[in-house]
Structures are given as C-alpha cells and as structure tokens.
Amino acid sequence: MSKARETSSDRRAELRERRDRERRQVARRRNLTVSAAVVAAFAVVAAAFVVFAGRGEDTAGPAAGESRYVRADSHKLSTAADGKVTLVEFLDFECEACRAFYPIVEELRTTYNGKVTFVARYFPLPGHFNAERAARAVEASAQQGRFEAMYTKMYETQSQWGEQRVPADDVFRGFAKDLGLNMTAWEKSYNAPATLNRVNKDVADGRALDVQGTPTFFLNGKKVQPQSIDDFKKAIDAALDS
Numbered sequence: 001m002s003k004a005r006e007t008s009s010d011r012r013a014e015l016r017e018r019r020d021r022e023r024r025q026v027a028r029r030r031n032l033t034v035s036a037a038v039v040a041a042f043a044v045v046a047a048a049f050v051v052f053a054g055r056g057e058d059t060a061g062p063a064a065g066e067s068r069y070v071r072a073d074s075h076k077l078s079t080a081a082d083g084k085v086t087l088v089e090f091l092d093f094e095c096e097a098c099r100a101f102y103p104i105v106e107e108l109r110t111t112y113n114g115k116v117t118f119v120a121r122y123f124p125l126p127g128h129f130n131a132e133r134a135a136r137a138v139e140a141s142a143q144q145g146r147f148e149a150m151y152t153k154m155y156e157t158q159s160q161w162g163e164q165r166v167p168a169d170d171v172f173r174g175f176a177k178d179l180g181l182n183m184t185a186w187e188k189s190y191n192a193p194a195t196l197n198r199v200n201k202d203v204a205d206g207r208a209l210d211v212q213g214t215p216t217f218f219l220n221g222k223k224v225q226p227q228s229i230d231d232f233k234k235a236i237d238a239a240l241d242s
Contacts, residue, residue, distance in 0.1 A: 068205045069218055070119050073198070075147050077118040078109050085220060085239045086117040090206045092214040093135065093154040094128035094162045101215050102155040104229045108236070116236060120151060122202040123214050130161060130168040135199045137172035140189035144181050153179070 069088045091098045124131030141150035153175050161168040176186045226232045
C-alpha cells in the first residue's frame with residue numbers, strides 16, 4: 001500500500017516536472033518569437049530610415065521672404081489677406097490619419113475663410129507604397145492649376161488605392177483624365193525629375209522642422225497636436241486674438 005502511494009506520488013511529481021518543462025519551452029519559444037518580431041520591426045524601421053534619410057536633401061535653403069514652413073511655391077488652399085495666421089500641414093495622401101483629418105481641415109477652411117491661410121506640404125512616408133506617386137500626381141495636376149481638385153480626389157478615393165503593394169500609376173492617370181487635364185502634359189510632369197524634386201523639397205523642409213509622421217501641423221510656426229476640431233479652433237482663435 002505504501003509502495004503504491006509512493007508510485008502514485010512519483011508519477012504526480014514526474015507529471016508536474018514535465019508540465020513545468022513544457023511551460024518553460026513554450027515561454028522560451030514565445031520569447032524567441034517576440035525577439036524575432038522586434039528585430040524584424042527594427043530592421044523595417046531602420047530600412048525606412050535609410051530610404052527616408054536619402055530623400056529630401058535640401059540643396060538650397062529658403063529664399064528671401066520664404067521659410068521652412070511656407071515657400072513661395074507652397075500650395076495654399078485658402079489665403080487670409082492680412083496673413084496674420086497660417087496653418088501648415090505636412091501630409092501623406094496614403095496616410096489614414098491624414099484622411100481622417102481631411103474633413104476637419106475642410107470645416108476649418110469654411111469656418112475661418114478669409115481669416116486663416118491654409119498651406120499643404122508634401123510629406124510622403126517611405127512605408128506607404130503609393131504615397132510618393134500620389135504626391136507626384138497631385139503636383140503634376142497643380143502644374144495645370146488643379147492642385148486642390150486632385151488633392152481632394154486623393155482623399156476621397158484613398159480606400160481604393162491606399163495600403164496596397166501595387167503601383168497606382170494607372171489609377172492616378174484615370175483621375176487626371178476625370179479632371180479633364182491635358183494628359184500629354186500631365187504624363188510628362190508626372191514622370192519628370194523636376195516634379196519629384198519639388199516633392200522632395202517639401203520633405204526636406206519637413207525633416208528640417210523635425211516632422212516625423214503625418215499629419216503634422218504648424219500654426220504660425222508652432223507645432224500643434226490637436227485631438228479634435230475644438231482643439232484646433234481654440235488654438236486658431238487664440239492666434240487670431242493675439
């Protein structure tokens with residue numbers, strides 16, 4: 001009887017030891033998986049940084065009357081005659097957060113029409129496959145006076161072409177046709193090195209201003225991080241009253 005109890009006890013001890021060993025193995029595998037994921041994520045970030053670091057190198061600083069926030073050729077969605085308050089957005093047309101802020105910016109433009117200058121700056125992120133293409137498509141349209149029309153089109157259709165690993169050149173070409181643009185001129189501009197350089201000039205200014213993600217907003221040269229349209233309005237009202 002005693003021997004039977006000892007045998008039963010030994011078996012329970014063996015089972016406990018086996019379960020503990022299995023738990024340790026599972027934990028070890030989990031740690032290895034997490035470590036691998038961290039290393040992979042770091043590699044992606046590092047690769048993106050390398051790609052990003054090579055873009056937007058500024059060969060010429062702002063000219064007289066310009067700044068890193070607003071250049072002479074920066075795209076102004078709305079203009080205030082007195083120039084007292086300016087809201088600058090560094091944006092990425094493939095960025096979902098930028099798309100979420102788009103209707104907020106549009107409402108602000110309506111609310112502060114004639115009182116605030118709204119400026120859009122390109123800042124395509126390397127992790128977004130079609131972001132640079134989208135910026136070039138918008139800039140090529142801007143060269144025919146249709147910046148805002150293509151800017152709007154990009155946000156309204158983002159779900160159709162964003163977050164994909166397939167070139168959206170034909171999609172953007174279709175947008176240009178829909179807008180009635182001169183397609184020969186648009187195609188030439190879309191593929192021209194000068195257009196990419198124009199985009200990268202904005203990127204260089206953004207990097208110089210420590211823009212690290214999109215959207216990034218500057219109100220009269222001060223970075224603001226609004227969480228709602230009310231936050232925006234409070235900041236803008238304060239700038240107008242100052």
